[in-house]
Structure formats: C-alpha cells, structure tokens
Amino acid sequence: MTGSAPLMARGISKAYRGVPVLREVDFEVRSGEAVGLVGSNGSGKSTLLGCLTANRLPDRGSVAVCGHDPFSDPGGAARCTGFVPEHPFLYDELTVGEVLSFVVGVRGMDSEAAGAEADRLFSLFGLEDVRPRYCGELSQGMGRKVALTLAMLHDPEVLILDEATNGLDRPSVDQLMGELERRRRTGAAVLMSSHDLDVLATHCDRGLLLEPGAVWRMLEGDEWEAWREAPSLSAGRDGPGRDSRNESN
Amino acid sequence: MSRAAAISAADGFRFLVAQDGRRLAARLRRSSPAMWMGVVLPVVLLGGVLAAVGSGAVPDPGDAAGGGLLGFMAAAPVSFFAYGALYRGGDRAWIHALGAPAGAVFAHRALRLLLEAAVVGVLLLIPYAAAGISISLPLVILAGAVLASWSLGLLATAGAASATVGSGGPAILRAGLGWDRELARVAPLLYAPLAPLVGGVLAGFWIAATPGAGAGRAAIVAIAGLAILPGASALFTRANPRFVPRVAEMAFEPPATTETALLPHRGIARLLPERVAQVRARDAAVAGRRFSWAQRIVWPVAIVALVAIGRWGHDPTVRSWIVAAAVLTLIAQGVAGVALGWHERHRTRWLDRVLGLGTGVRYLGRWAWAMGIHLWLVVPLAVIWGLWSTQPGWWLWLAGAAVVSALSAGASLLVARA
Numbered sequence: 001m002t003g004s005a006p007l008m009a010r011g012i013s014k015a016y017r018g019v020p021v022l023r024e025v026d027f028e029v030r031s032g033e034a035v036g037l038v039g040s041n042g043s044g045k046s047t048l049l050g051c052l053t054a055n056r057l058p059d060r061g062s063v064a065v066c067g068h069d070p071f072s073d074p075g076g077a078a079r080c081t082g083f084v085p086e087h088p089f090l091y092d093e094l095t096v097g098e099v100l101s102f103v104v105g106v107r108g109m110d111s112e113a114a115g116a117e118a119d120r121l122f123s124l125f126g127l128e129d130v131r132p133r134y135c136g137e138l139s140q141g142m143g144r145k146v147a148l149t150l151a152m153l154h155d156p157e158v159l160i161l162d163e164a165t166n167g168l169d170r171p172s173v174d175q176l177m178g179e180l181e182r183r184r185r186t187g188a189a190v191l192m193s194s195h196d197l198d199v200l201a202t203h204c205d206r207g208l209l210l211e212p213g214a215v216w217r218m219l220e221g222d223e224w225e226a227w228r229e230a231p232s233l234s235a236g237r238d239g240p241g242r243d244s245r246n247e248s249n
Numbered sequence: 250m251s252r253a254a255a256i257s258a259a260d261g262f263r264f265l266v267a268q269d270g271r272r273l274a275a276r277l278r279r280s281s282p283a284m285w286m287g288v289v290l291p292v293v294l295l296g297g298v299l300a301a302v303g304s305g306a307v308p309d310p311g312d313a314a315g316g317g318l319l320g321f322m323a324a325a326p327v328s329f330f331a332y333g334a335l336y337r338g339g340d341r342a343w344i345h346a347l348g349a350p351a352g353a354v355f356a357h358r359a360l361r362l363l364l365e366a367a368v369v370g371v372l373l374l375i376p377y378a379a380a381g382i383s384i385s386l387p388l389v390i391l392a393g394a395v396l397a398s399w400s401l402g403l404l405a406t407a408g409a410a411s412a413t414v415g416s417g418g419p420a421i422l423r424a425g426l427g428w429d430r431e432l433a434r435v436a437p438l439l440y441a442p443l444a445p446l447v448g449g450v451l452a453g454f455w456i457a458a459t460p461g462a463g464a465g466r467a468a469i470v471a472i473a474g475l476a477i478l479p480g481a482s483a484l485f486t487r488a489n490p491r492f493v494p495r496v497a498e499m500a501f502e503p504p505a506t507t508e509t510a511l512l513p514h515r516g517i518a519r520l521l522p523e524r525v526a527q528v529r530a531r532d533a534a535v536a537g538r539r540f541s542w543a544q545r546i547v548w549p550v551a552i553v554a555l556v557a558i559g560r561w562g563h564d565p566t567v568r569s570w571i572v573a574a575a576v577l578t579l580i581a582q583g584v585a586g587v588a589l590g591w592h593e594r595h596r597t598r599w600l601d602r603v604l605g606l607g608t609g610v611r612y613l614g615r616w617a618w619a620m621g622i623h624l625w626l627v628v629p630l631a632v633i634w635g636l637w638s639t640q641p642g643w644w645l646w647l648a649g650a651a652v653v654s655a656l657s658a659g660a661s662l663l664v665a666r667a
Contacts, residue, residue, distance in 0.1 A: 016498075050494065053346060054345065054346070054490060054493070054494060055342050055345075055346065055493075055494050055497065056494045056497070056498070057414075057491055057494040057495055057498065070490065071490045071491050072490060074345065074348060074351075074489070074490045075255055075348045075350065077348075078253070078345075078346060078347060078348025079251055079253040079254070079255065079348055080251045080253070081346075083346055089339060089340060089342070089343040091268075091272060091340065093272055093275040093276055093279070094268075094271060094272060094275055098271055098275075102264060102267075102268050103347060105256075105260070105264040106256065106261060106264050106265075106344075106347045106348070106349050107252075107253040107254070107256075107347060107348065108253060108254035108255060108256040108260075109252050109253060109254070110252070113252065114252070117252075134275075153252075154251050154252045154253040155251055155252050156251050156253070157251055
C-alpha cells in the first residue's frame with residue numbers, strides 16, 4: 001500500500017451486539033481511482049462507509065482521509081471528503097437555496113465560486129430551477145442529486161457515495177459517472193457502493209466485495225476483470241478473486 | 250483541490266443559529282393545524298392547568314425548603330433535556346460530517362437548552378402570577394435554579410459522553426448495571442442528570458434561605474454556571490468525534506425475541522370491532538416500544554397519588570397536587586400519541602392506506618390505545634378518590650381521560666396527515 005492514498009482503512013472491525021459485520025478490512029483508494037463496494041443487503045457496506053466517514057465507530061482499526069483521522073481530526077477529514085449516505089439528510093422545511101447557503105457557510109467556502117459550481121452541477125443534473133423549492137417537496141431522485149451537488153461543491157479529494165445511483169434515472173446516472181470521471185482525472189479518489197453492478201463494473205478500477213459473515217475480498221487486476229465479465233454479489237471461493245482476509249492473516 | 254476551509258467557532262455558531270432561525274421562520278410561514286396541535290397545544294394546556302391550580306401547584310418560595318422544592322421542579326426537566334439538547338436531532342450526523350467546529354455545535358446546543366430551560370422557568374411562574382402572588386422572589390429562585398441545572402447539565406452530559414468513549418466511566422457507576430453490558434457501558438449517561446438536578450435544588454435552597462440576598466446569590470450562581478461552560482465545551486469537543494457515531498448506535502434496538510404476532514383481542518379490547526382492534530394493537534406495539542416512557546410514567550404517579558389520597562386526601566392542597574400530577578401525566582401520554590402521528594407521517598402512513606383503513610377506524614383504534622394507557626392511571630385514582638378523599642366526582646377521572654385521549658388521537662391523526 002502507498003502512504004499517499006487519500007483514503008486508507010487499516011484493519012477495520014465492527015460488530016453489532018456481538019455479531020461481527022466487518023473483520024479486519026484493509027484497503028485504500030488511490031488518487032484518481034474509483035473503487036466499487038459490492039455486497040448483498042446487510043453485508044456491511046453502509047457500516048464500512050459509516051466507519052470511513054465517522055458515522056460509525058469501528059471497534060478496531062484506523063482510517064485516514066487525506067492524512068486526517070476522522071475521529072481525532074473531524075474538521076480536517078470533513079474538508080477533504082464529500083459523502084452522500086444511503087438516505088441523505090436535507091431539511092424538509094428549507095429551500096434548496098437555503099440549505100446550499102448553509103453548507104457554503106459551514107464549509108468556509110467563497111460564496112461566489114461555490115454558487116457558480118452549484119449552478120454548474122444543478123445544470124448538469126437538470127435541476128436549473130431547484131433553488132427556490134422546498135427540500136421536502138423534492139422527489140427521491142432530485143433529493144439525491146441535490147445531496148450529490150452539496151457533496152461535490154467543495155471539490156473534495158475523496159468522494160464516498162453510498163448507493164450512488166439510488167433513485168436516479170439512466171441519463172442522470174450517466175451524468176453522475178461522467179462528473180466522477182472528470183473529478184478523477186483531477187486526482188479525486190472515489191469509493192461508491194451500488195446495487196447496479198453494471199455501473200460499478202463499467203466505471204470502477206477495483207472492487208471491494210463484502211460477503212455475509214464479515215468476509216471481504218479485494219478484487220483487482222485480472223480478478224477484477226474476471227468479475228466485470230460476470231458481476232455478482234456472491235462470488236464464492238471458486239469464483240473470481242481471492243479472500244483477502246485469509247491472505248492477510 | 251478542496252475549496253473548503255476551516256471556520257471559526259464563532260462563525261459556525263452564527264451559521265447554526267441562523268439556520269435554526271430560518272427553519273423556525275419556514276415552519277411558521279407554512280404552519281398548519283397539525284403543527285399547532287402538536288407543538289403549541291400541549292404548552293397551552295400545560296400553562297392552563299398551572300394557571301388553574303394556582304399557588305396550590307407550587308411551593309411557598311419564602312423559606313429554604315420551598316426554594317429547594319421550586320429548584321427541584323425547575324431542575325428536573327432541565328436535567329433530562331440536557332442529553333437531548335446536546336446530542337439528539339435529525340441533522341446531528343450531517344452537521345458533524347460537514348465539519349462544523351465542535352465548539353460552535355456546543356454553543357448552539359447550549360443555547361437551545363437555555364431556551365428550553367427558560368420555558369420551564371416561565372411555566373413555573375404561571376401559578377404564582379395566577380394566584381396574585383408577587384413573582385419577584387420565585388423569579389430569582391427559578392433563575393438561579395435554571396442556570397445551575399443548565400450549566401451543570403451541559404457539563405455532566407458532556408462529561409458522561411466523554412467517559413463513555415473512554416473507559417466507560419467510574420467502575421462504581423457501572424457496578425449496579427452489570428447485568429447488561431451495553432447498559433453498563435453507557436452508565437455515566439444514565440447518571441448524568443443527577444448532578445444538574447442536585448445543583449438546581451441546592452441553588453433554589455441557597456437563594457431562598459436568605460430572601461433579602463436572593464438576587465445577589467442568584468447572580469453568583471449564574472457567574473459560577475458561566476464559568477464552567479468552557480470546561481463543558483472542552484469535554485464536548487473531545488468526546489464528539491467518537492460519541493456522535495455512538496449516539497446512532499445507541500438508538501439501535503435489537504430485534505424482538507418474544508412476541509411474534511400482535512394480540513388484538515386482549516382484555517376489554519375484545520369489545521372493539523375487528524379492524525379497530527387491529528389498529529389499537531398495532532399502535533400499542535409501536536408506541537409501547539418507541540415511547541415506552543408513556544406507559545412507565547403511570548406507576549410512580551399512581552403509587553404516590555394513591556398513598557397521598559389515602560393519607561392526606563382530606564387536604565385540598567394535596568388534592569390539587571394530585572390533580573395537577575395526574576393531568577400532567579395524561580398530557581404527557583397525549584404528547585406520546587401526537588409523537589406517534591409524527592412518526593407515522595414520515596414512515597408508515599402508506600401502509601394504512603393500502604390496507605384501506607379509513608380515518609374513522611384509525612381514529613377509534615388510536616383513541617382506544619390512548620384510553621387504554623390512561624386507564625392504568627385513572628381507574629385506581631377514581632376508585633381511591635371515591636373511597637377516601639371524601640370528594641364526589643370520581644367519574645370525572647374517567648371522563649377526563651376520555652377527553653384527553655379523544656383530543657390526542659385527533660391531534661395524532663392530524664399530525665400524521667391522515
């Protein structure tokens with residue numbers, strides 16, 4: 001592993017009420033790279049993303065986002081992270097414009113530059129007239145696009161997207177992937193989960209496969225290429241890839 | 250690369266307060282009957298009850314014991330609000346993820362708690378004002394007690410949060426909770442309300458002990474309270490990164506291991522029509538798990554009231570206290586009903602629609618659930634009232650419960666936008 005990767009996870013373990021969900025998960029996302037997080041419902045994808053974004057407390061292990069530990073330097077980690085959770089939070093009673101101004105203020109951004117970037121992203125997602133609308137009135141897809149805009153507004157070095165394509169129509173998925181590709185070319189690292197395996201297979205460079213029982217497998221190189229040929233949530237021992245847990249032990 | 254920059258705690262505080270202002274203004278701009286029913290009605294009802302019972306509901310502030318009791322009445326709710334003010338809220342995780350300075354979040358949450366504490370203080374002044382008693386001395390006592398419990402509540406809660414992300418706090422606190430390891434881990438949080446409660450009582454006692462010097466003593470309490478805030482803020486800041494994710498995990502409830510089906514035909518619920526009984530059983534199960542306090546608060550109130558009626562039921566002041574406590578309990582249970590509507594609005598309302606459950610069935614089912622939890626309080630009270638208090642009108646207890654449950658069920662459905 002390289003020490004300069006913007007997103008690094010070392011030995012992340014997490015259990016709920018004694019039931020292990022993650023065990024010694026160890027990986028990194030390098031600058032300009034996209035890693036797909038693959039797994040069935042309940043396999044621990046959101047828990048892992050929560051541990052990386054300080055929304056879940058790992059029982060063991062460490063996380064570094066641009067060199068910042070989100071648990072000891074949350075401000076530093078937040079400044080270089082853009083995160084969209086599975087169910088993004090928006091204030092129902094506020095307009096999109098009001099939420100936008102709040103995010104710009106709390107992130108300490110230049111309001112003019114941030115406003116221009118927001119306009120570009122809103123336009124990209126077909127949300128030109130969304131600012132005066134109340135968040136509570138947005139559809140699921142529109143809400144996700146607004147959350148994506150808010151997450152990318154500050155040009156974060158690390159983008160973490162949980163269920164990245166939920167609620168998005170196909171053209172919007174393509175727009176999002178194009179935008180991620182553009183950001184990767186400028187050095188952003190992307191980690192995203194999705195149940196749309198074709199999207200992950202098409203747009204990611206490597207994959208982290210989580211399986212029930214707190215088993216994880218890093219799929220890269222030929223293994224990743226093999227997985228891309230036939231994307232699956234439950235690649236068994238005889239399937240493509242290797243069990244990284246066994247290797248690391 | 251990243252265009253985000255660190256902002257000062259003062260700027261963060263300003264943004265958070267402005268955000269609250271915008272949210273409040275938006276709510277008022279778009280207010281609905283449901284909002285007024287859910288938020289304002291309980292406060293108005295509570296104020297009305299306090300005004301109606303007058304000075305019988307509050308202690309004499311002219312001596313130390315009365316001051317201590319008044320301090321207790323102010324500090325008790327503030328002590329229990331502290332955790333919610335600091336750590337609850339749908340935007341908690343999001344604000345954290347945005348990287349808002351923890352000091353700004355602390356100041357913002359402390360301001361919220363101060364406003365809640367001020368509401369408690371104002372409510373407690375109502376009986377004095379309604380009885381035509383000068384509010385100057387109660388005001389001074391309440392100011393001291395509220396500020397003491399506010400500042401100590403912030404310190405104790407932030408300290409407890411800090412302890413839970415460390416060793417889990419002093420072993421002596423965990424010892425009594427050893428049967429449940431998860432509970433033992435958060436023992437400091439369970440005991441945290443004690444410090445502000447005791448602080449509020451002592452402040453009230455001390456200020457009332459020498460009424461002539463009350464204002465000066467209240468000022469000393471206020472200065473001492475403000476002096477400990479930086480310490481509380483430092484504890485909050487230290488604990489926040491690891492405690493915020495823990496808050497979400499503490500809200501996790503393990504799957505039920507006992508009941509596998511609802512029991513719609515239990516007790517007098519057998520008398521209800523089938524669909525109404527099903528709705529009542531569903532509401533009882535949801536509310537019983539989500540708002541279990543609504544049922545638990547009955548027991549201390551009922552037991553104390555029964556003993557008080559049996560022993561001092563002839564005393565009008567005691568009877569006033571019992572009526573006030575029972576009405577407050579019924580209102581609190583009504584608030585749980587309204588909260589059930591809020592919960593439903595965002596989550597499960599669709600299910601009733603696809604099942605074809607009409608408003609009438611839902612209303613009756615919810616009323617039956619609300620009346621059912623009221624009965625555990627009012628039936629024993631009505632019996633003992635009729636037997637021992639020498640006062641007529643035992644049936645008023647049942648009628649009162651029926652009215653409160655009818656109102657709360659209606660408010661609940663309004664809030665749920667049925």
